[in-house]
Each structure stands twice: as C-alpha cells, then as structure tokens.
Amino acid sequence: NAGVTQTPKFRILKIGQSMTLQCTQDMNHNYMYWYRQDPGMGLKLIYYSVGAGITDKGEVPNGYNVSRSTTEDFPLRLELAAPSQTSVYFCASSWGNEKLFFGSGTQLSVL
Amino acid sequence: GQQVMQIPQYQHVQEGEDFTTYCNSSTTLSNIQWYKQRPGGHPVFLIQLVKSGEVKKQKRLTFQFGEAKKNSSLHITATQTTDVGTYFCAEGGSNYKLTFGKGTLLTVNP
Numbered sequence: 001n002a003g004v005t006q007t008p009k010f011r012i013l014k015i016g017q018s019m020t021l022q023c024t025q026d027m028n029h030n031y032m033y034w035y036r037q038d039p040g041m042g043l044k045l046i047y048y049s050v051g052a053g054i055t056d057k058g059e060v061p062n063g064y065n066v067s068r069s070t071t072e073d074f075p076l077r078l079e080l081a082a083p084s085q086t087s088v089y090f091c092a093s094s095w096g097n098e099k100l101f102f103g104s105g106t107q108l109s110v111l
Numbered sequence: 112g113q114q115v116m117q118i119p120q121y122q123h124v125q126e127g128e129d130f131t132t133y134c135n136s137s138t139t140l141s142n143i144q145w146y147k148q149r150p151g152g153h154p155v156f157l158i159q160l161v162k163s164g165e166v167k168k169q170k171r172l173t174f175q176f177g178e179a180k181k182n183s184s185l186h187i188t189a190t191q192t193t194d195v196g197t198y199f200c201a202e203g204g205s206n207y208k209l210t211f212g213k214g215t216l217l218t219v220n221p
Contacts (some may be wrong), residue, residue, distance in 0.1 A: 024144065032209055040120070040198060042213040043154070050207060090153055097203050099144060099156035 002026050006091050006103035013081040013110045021076040021106050023091030029101070031094045032074040034058075034066065036087040037105075049074055081110045082086065115140075115202045117212030125220050129144050130187040132215035139199030142184040142203045143176060148214070149196040157185075159203075 006021045025032065033087040040081045045058030049068040063085060065077040074093075080086060086109050092100040116135045124130050134143060142161045146154040158167055160183060161177035167174045173186045187194055197214040204210065 022191060033209075035211075040213065042117075043211040045210070048208055061211075094207070096207050097142065099159060100146075100154070100201075100209060102153040102155070105154050 003090055004093055004101050004103035006106050008106060010107045015081060017081050020080045021089055023074045025073050025093040025104060028071060029095055031091035031096055032078045033092045035090045037090060038087050081111050086110045089090060113198055115212040117200055118213055119215055121216045123218045126192050127189050127190060129191050132185050132198050134212055136181050139180045140202050144203060145174060145185055146199045147196050149192045154199060158192045163184055176198060190219050192221050195219050
C-alpha cells in the first residue's frame with residue numbers, strides 16, 4: 001500500500017495563477033482532508049470530505065475548491081493564487097473518528 | 112471546531128531530561144489524538160485517548176487524558192535525539208473533523 005500520495009512536492013506560482021494539488025489514497029478510506037500548515041500555527045483544515053460526492057468547508061476555505069468524484073482522489077484547486085496561500089499543504093485520510101494518515105505534503109510558494 | 116491550546120510552544124532539553132507538553136480545552140473533549148511531526152516531515156499518529164482519566168504508555172512516552180476530559184498531556188522520559196520534532200494534540204469532534212493545537216517544538220541537545 002502506498003498510503004496517501006500527494007503531488008507535486010514543491011511548486012512556485014506567480015500571483016494570479018491557478019493550480020491543482022493532487023491527493024490519492026489506496027486504503028479505501030471514506031474520509032479525506034486538506035490541511036495547510038504555516039510556521040508555528042499548527043494545521044488548519046481547508047476542506048474535508050466524508051465520501052465520494054460529498055465535500056464541506058473547514059476553517060479556512062476561502063480561495064480554494066475541492067471535488068471528490070471517487071473514493072480515492074481528493075484534489076485541491078487554487079484559483080487566482082495569492083501570497084497568503086504560501087504554505088505547506090497536507091492531504092490526509094481516515095476511516096472516520098480515528099487516526100489520520102497524512103501524505104508527505106506540498107510546499108507551495110506564491111510570488 | 113473546538114479550540115485546543117497547547118503549551119509550551121517550544122521546549123529545549125538536554126538529552127536524558129524529561130519533557131512534557133500539555134493540551135487544554137475550555138470545553139469537554141470527545142477524544143484526543145497525539146501526532147509527531149519530524150522536521151521537514153508529515154504528522155504521524157501516536158495515540159488516541161477516549162476515556163476520562165485514561166493513561167496509555169508507549170515505551171518512554173506516557174499519554175494522559177484528564178478526568179474531566181478537558182486536558183491531556185504527553186510525557187517523554189529520558190529524551191533522546193530521535194524525539195526531536197513537533198508534537199501536536201488534536202481534538203476529534205463528532206463530525207469527524209480534527210482540530211489541531213499549534214504544537215510544541217521539542218529540540219534535544221546531545
């Protein structure tokens with residue numbers, strides 16, 4: 001099992017560009033999450049999904065969009081990138097109210 | 112989600128010293144999870160506590176959940192350089208969203 005796979009690992013964007021962060025898991029987890037991590041600030045939930053076709057906002061959803069067309073995939077879309085979106089992004093999955101399995105992260109810089 | 116406050120924010124110890132990080136909430140927590148993140152890495156699950164007053168041990172790590180389920184602690188006995196990293200507590204709500212504390216960064220001087 002590969003677990004949770006995120007791509008790309010690093011990306012530099014110019015202000016106003018858009019991109020999609022990919023996340024896939026092979027553990028058949030229903031629950032998937034996107035977090036962002038800023039230095040000294042812990043992890044903040046952007047969006048989450050409790051199953052294919054169902055998504056909901058987390059604590060900091062503005063500037064992002066998600067979709068969940070399959071159980072395995074949960075891409076995060078950034079439209080009109082802004083410097084405030086410079087961060088490390090982690091995708092995670094779980095069975096529910098149990099432990100989260102995290103991907104290795106995407107380091108994004110918006111310049 | 113509920114807010115969990117974690118202290119201290121930073122802790123530097125000499126190898127062999129003990130270390131404790133605390134997680135506090137103003138409201139009752141349904142459960143608490145602990146994660147460790149090595150520098151440059153991703154968070155890795157350590158343990159979940161569910162019951163009031165629960166104590167769990169993993170080798171040199173001891174995890175406690177308060178009697179009122181409003182606080183939790185992680186204690187490391189005789190730290191080693193491999194313990195370096197950021198330790199996060201996370202509150203698991205009924206809607207399957209985890210709310211993370213800001214973490215405690217532990218550095219260990221060999």
